[in-house]
Amino acid sequence: MNQGIHFLPETASAHAGEMDWLFAGLMITSAMILALVFGLMLVFCVRYRRNSGAERGNRLGKTWRVEVGWTVATFVLFLGLYFWGANLYLKLHRPPDDTTDIFVVAKQWMWKVEHPSGQREINELHVPVDRPIRLVMTSQDVIHDFAVPAFRIRRDVLPGRYESMWFRPTKVGQYRLFCAEFCGTEHAHMTGIVTVMEQGDYQRWLDAQGPGETLVAQGAALFRQYGCSGCHGPAGTVHAPPLEGLFGRPVPLADGSMVTADEGYIRDSILLPKSRIAAGYPAIMPSYDGQIGEEDLFKLVSYVKSLGNASPGAGERPAP
Amino acid sequence: MTATSPDRAVTARPAAQPPNYLTEGGSTLRSWLLTHDHKRIAILYALTITVFFFFGGAAAAMIRLNLVTPPGIFAADTYNRLFSIHGIVMVWFFLIPSIPNTLGNFLLPMMIGAKDLAFPRINLLSWYLFVVAGVVALVAVIAGGVDTGWTFYTPFSTMYSNSYVILAISAVFISGFSSILTGLNFIVTVHRLRAPGMTWYRLPIFVWSNYSTAIILVLATPVLAITLALLAVERLLQVGIFDPALGGDPLLFQHLFWFYSHPAVYIMILPGFGVISEVVPCFSRKPIFGYKFVAWASVSFTAVSFLVWAHHMFVAGMSVYAALVFSLLSYIIAVPSAIKVFNWTATLHKGWISFDAPMLYALGFIGLFTTGGLSGLFTANLAFDVHVTDTYFVVAHFHYIMVGGMVSAYFAGLHFWWPKITGRIYHEWWARIAALLIFVGFNLTFFPQFILGYLGMERRYHSYPPEFQFWNILSSAGASILALGYVMPLFYLTWSLYRGQRAGANPWAATGLEWTTPSPPPKHNFDKTPTVTRPPYQYRPEPEPQDAQGHA
Ligand code: HEM
Ligand SMILES: [Cu+2]
Numbered sequence: 001m002n003q004g005i006h007f008l009p010e011t012a013s014a015h016a017g018e019m020d021w022l023f024a025g026l027m028i029t030s031a032m033i034l035a036l037v038f039g040l041m042l043v044f045c046v047r048y049r050r051n052s053g054a055e056r057g058n059r060l061g062k063t064w065r066v067e068v069g070w071t072v073a074t075f076v077l078f079l080g081l082y083f084w085g086a087n088l089y090l091k092l093h094r095p096p097d098d099t100t101d102i103f104v105v106a107k108q109w110m111w112k113v114e115h116p117s118g119q120r121e122i123n124e125l126h127v128p129v130d131r132p133i134r135l136v137m138t139s140q141d142v143i144h145d146f147a148v149p150a151f152r153i154r155r156d157v158l159p160g161r162y163e164s165m166w167f168r169p170t171k172v173g174q175y176r177l178f179c180a181e182f183c184g185t186e187h188a189h190m191t192g193i194v195t196v197m198e199q200g201d202y203q204r205w206l207d208a209q210g211p212g213e214t215l216v217a218q219g220a221a222l223f224r225q226y227g228c229s230g231c232h233g234p235a236g237t238v239h240a241p242p243l244e245g246l247f248g249r250p251v252p253l254a255d256g257s258m259v260t261a262d263e264g265y266i267r268d269s270i271l272l273p274k275s276r277i278a279a280g281y282p283a284i285m286p287s288y289d290g291q292i293g294e295e296d297l298f299k300l301v302s303y304v305k306s307l308g309n310a311s312p313g314a315g316e317r318p319a320p
Numbered sequence: 321m322t323a324t325s326p327d328r329a330v331t332a333r334p335a336a337q338p339p340n341y342l343t344e345g346g347s348t349l350r351s352w353l354l355t356h357d358h359k360r361i362a363i364l365y366a367l368t369i370t371v372f373f374f375f376g377g378a379a380a381a382m383i384r385l386n387l388v389t390p391p392g393i394f395a396a397d398t399y400n401r402l403f404s405i406h407g408i409v410m411v412w413f414f415l416i417p418s419i420p421n422t423l424g425n426f427l428l429p430m431m432i433g434a435k436d437l438a439f440p441r442i443n444l445l446s447w448y449l450f451v452v453a454g455v456v457a458l459v460a461v462i463a464g465g466v467d468t469g470w471t472f473y474t475p476f477s478t479m480y481s482n483s484y485v486i487l488a489i490s491a492v493f494i495s496g497f498s499s500i501l502t503g504l505n506f507i508v509t510v511h512r513l514r515a516p517g518m519t520w521y522r523l524p525i526f527v528w529s530n531y532s533t534a535i536i537l538v539l540a541t542p543v544l545a546i547t548l549a550l551l552a553v554e555r556l557l558q559v560g561i562f563d564p565a566l567g568g569d570p571l572l573f574q575h576l577f578w579f580y581s582h583p584a585v586y587i588m589i590l591p592g593f594g595v596i597s598e599v600v601p602c603f604s605r606k607p608i609f610g611y612k613f614v615a616w617a618s619v620s621f622t623a624v625s626f627l628v629w630a631h632h633m634f635v636a637g638m639s640v641y642a643a644l645v646f647s648l649l650s651y652i653i654a655v656p657s658a659i660k661v662f663n664w665t666a667t668l669h670k671g672w673i674s675f676d677a678p679m680l681y682a683l684g685f686i687g688l689f690t691t692g693g694l695s696g697l698f699t700a701n702l703a704f705d706v707h708v709t710d711t712y713f714v715v716a717h718f719h720y721i722m723v724g725g726m727v728s729a730y731f732a733g734l735h736f737w738w739p740k741i742t743g744r745i746y747h748e749w750w751a752r753i754a755a756l757l758i759f760v761g762f763n764l765t766f767f768p769q770f771i772l773g774y775l776g777m778e779r780r781y782h783s784y785p786p787e788f789q790f791w792n793i794l795s796s797a798g799a800s801i802l803a804l805g806y807v808m809p810l811f812y813l814t815w816s817l818y819r820g821q822r823a824g825a826n827p828w829a830a831t832g833l834e835w836t837t838p839s840p841p842p843k844h845n846f847d848k849t850p851t852v853t854r855p856p857y858q859y860r861p862e863p864e865p866q867d868a869q870g871h872a
Contacts, residue, residue, distance in 0.1 A: 005790045006787055007775075008774070009776050019703060019704065019706075022701070022703055022704055023698075023774075026697060026701060030694035030695075030697060033694060034690065034691065034694060037661060037665055037686070037690050038687065038690075040665050040669075041668065041683065044665070044669055044671070044673070045668060045673055045675075045683070048668065048669070048670055048671045048673050049673050049675075050673055050674045054670075056861065057670070066610075066666070067610050067613050070658075070659070070662050071655060071659055074654075074658045074659075075652075075655050078652075078654055078655065078697070079651065081651070081697060081701060082647060082701070084701075084703075086644055086647060086648075086702050086703075087703075088702070088703035089634075089643065089644075089647075089702035090640065090644075092706065093640050141475075142473075142480050143473060143475075143636075145635065145710060147710070147776070147778065149707070149711075149775065152706065152707040153706060153707075154635055154706060154707070154709070154710070155635050155637075155706075156636045156637050158570050159563075159564045159565065159570060160564025161637065163637050176785060178776065178778045180710040180711070181710060182400075182468075182779075182780040183476060184400075184476060184481070185396045185400065185467075186396055187396075187400070187781065188396065188778075188780075188781035188782050188783050189783070
C-alpha cells in the first residue's frame, strides 16, 4: 500500500490470480479488436484521403458475406469470454464446506466484525492465510458494499438480508477494505484493513483479544432470554418445529414449496415468521422484528446453526 | 480549409438574405417563445442544453479539482452534492435531450420532406416542460443540493438522505414527460409525414436512429416516472416499498431504476450513431456500408436494450442464475454495436476522404466509442465485473461511451449542420483544433480512470488512499485540456454567426433532402413537397483532377 505509481493491484487471494488471467484474456481480445479497427481506420484514412491516387476500382462490393462473416466471428468470440467469466463467477459463489464463517455488520459509517469465537473488531478484519473464509454480511441502515481489491471480491451488503461471500487469502499482509456502494456523507471513509496472518499468529491474535464467549454460547443465552426455548426447546409446551438438525436441510413449507434452511431462512423465520411457514405447524410464532438487533440476530443464527451441526445424523425431522 | 475553398458551393455574400425561419415570423422574444416551428424549437433546446452542459461541466471541474489531492478540498457533503448534480444534470438535462431535441427536432421533418413535426404545439409544450424541470433542478441545487447520486438508490434516498431528494426527483419526473411527448411526436411524424417516395429503406440512418430512440423514450420513461413516484411515496409517507425496516425490498428500486436507465443508455447513444452515419458517408463520398444492417441494428437495440438492465447489479444480491442470463444477454447486445463500428470503418474503404471538422469529430467518436464499447466487454463479464463495478473503471467506461461517444457525436452533428441551421460557416481551422484538443484531453482524463478502477479506487469518494494520487493528477490535468476543447466551439461558433461566410444550400455537397433547401431553410422547409426517387447516400466519387486543388 506504499505510495508511487501503481499499474496493477496486489494479488492476495486464490481468486485474484484466476481473475488476473481473465483480465489478460479480455485485454488481449480487446487489444486485437482495437488494433483491427484503429488500424483499418488509419490505413483507409491515409490511403483513401481525397487527393491520394489510390486505386478505388469497384467501389460497391457485396456486403452480405462480409456482414454475416464478422457478425458471426464477433459473436463466437464474445461467447467464449462470457463462458470464461461465468465459470469463474460460479466458483466465487460456491464456498467449500469447511469455511470459517465471520459475521459482518455494516452501518453508516463503519464495519463491525464478529469472529465465531466471539472476538469483535471495527474497521479491521484479521484472517488466517490459506483458509477459506466466508463472510456473512448485513447492514443496519442503507446499502453498503464490502470490497477488497487485493482479493478481487466485492459484494453489496443490504439491510434486512444476509449476503455472503467467500475467499481464500494466499499472502500474508495488510490489504485495504472499501465501502463501494454510496452510503452517505462519510462513504469515502468507510474503509478498513484486512490483515492476513500465519495460522500461529492468527491464533495468538485471537487469544490476545481475550477469551470471549463464542457466538454459539452467546446465542444459546439469548435463545432463552428472548423466550425462544419456551416453544422450540425440549420442554416446549407449544407445537413448534424442533431446531436440531435444521440448518442446511430442505424444509417443506405450508404452501407446498421447499426452502433450504440457510442463514437467511433462519433470520426470516425470526423476524418475519408469517412469510414462510413450515408445513404442519400453526402460524403462531410472534415476530421479533424491531426487537432484536443485528448482532444478537447473528448470535441466534449461529446458535441454531450449531444445533444443526451438533447432530448431523439426526436425519428426519420428527413428524409433526 | 475545405469549406471556404472555391470548389465548394459557398455563395458570395448576397445583399439581403432570402426570407427564412429566423426572419419570417418576427424576431421578437415573444415570437420565439410562442413559436410552433420545429426549427426554432430546436434552437430553444440547443440554447437550454448548452447552459446545462456548462453547468454540469462546472461541477465536473470542481470534482476533478477536489480529487487532485487525496484528502480533497471540499467537505464530504459538498463533494457528494457536486457529483450528484453533475450526474443528474448531465444525464437528464444534457445527454438525453441533446441530439434528439436539437438536431433531431431541426432535421427530422426536413429529412423526410415534411413541413414540421406532427404536433407542433406539443413540441413547444415539451420544451416548456423541459425548462420547468430544469428550473426545479436548479432550485434543488440552490436550496442545498442533493447527495444521492443520479441513481437515487434506496433506502438511502428514501430514509437516510437529508438533502433535497424530492425536488431533484420532481425535476427528473417532469423532464420525463417532456421526453415522452417528444418521442410520440417523432414516432407519429415518421409514420405519417414522409414525402411521396420516401419509403422506409430510403430514410437516412439519422431518421432510423431517432425513430428507435423515440420508441425507447415512450416505452421506458413511464417506468422511471412510476419508480420515482414510489420513491416519493416512501420518503414522504413512510410507506414500506424499498426500505426493509418498513417491510420493503431494497433491490426492487434497482430493478425498476435500471429497467429504465439501461434503455436510457441507448437513448443517449443511438442518436449519436445516426449522426455518425450521416457524416462518415458524406466525407468519404460513399454510401454507408451495409445500409440495411445499420438500420436494423438501430431497431434491434430498442428491443434488446430492455433485456439487460440487471447487468448493473451483478454484486447487488441477485440470484446467480439471473446474473448468468443477464451477462449472456449483454454479450449478445454487444454484437450490433460491433456491427455499427465495422460498417463505419468499411464505409471509409475506397472513399475520397476529407478531414473537415465534422469528420474529425466523427472519427474521434468511432475511436472513443470503440474503446468504451470494448470496456463494456469487461464490465459485462461476470467475474471481472465483481472486481470493478462501483470503481473508476465503470466511471471511465460510461464516460467513454456517453461523453467520448455521445458528446463527440453531438459536436460532429452540430458542426455538420451548422451551416444549414445558421446559414453561416465557422472558422474551419479553429474547429479542427478543438476536435483534436477534445480527443487528446478526453483520453488523458478518462484513460487513467480505467487503471484507477482496476487498482481499486471506488467511485463517489471525496478522498482516497495516497497510492491512487498519481493517476488522479493525470486525470485532472487531462480534464483541463478537455475543458478548453469544450469551451472553444462556444467562441468560434458564436463568431461565425456575425462574421462567418454565408453557406450555400449545400456546402458539403451532401445528399440528404435537408440540403436541397436554402440555408437557413424557409419557414416551411420546402417550397413544394419534394418527391423522393432514390435511396439515401447516393454519393458519387469526387470529380477527380479539378477537385484536387484546395485540399492541401
Ligand atoms: C470535463 C469533463 C468531465 C469530467 C472531468 C467528469 C468527471 C467525472 C467524475 C470524476 C465522476 C465521478 C464522480 C464520482 O463518482 O465520485 C463523474 C461522474 C459522472 N459523469 Fe462526468 N465528467 C465530465 C463530463 C461529463 C459529461 C459531459 C457527462 C455527460 C454528458 C458526464 C456524466 C457523468 C455521469 C452520469 C456521472 C455519474 C455521476 C454519479 O456517479 O452519480 N460527465 N464525472
Ligand atoms: Cu458504506
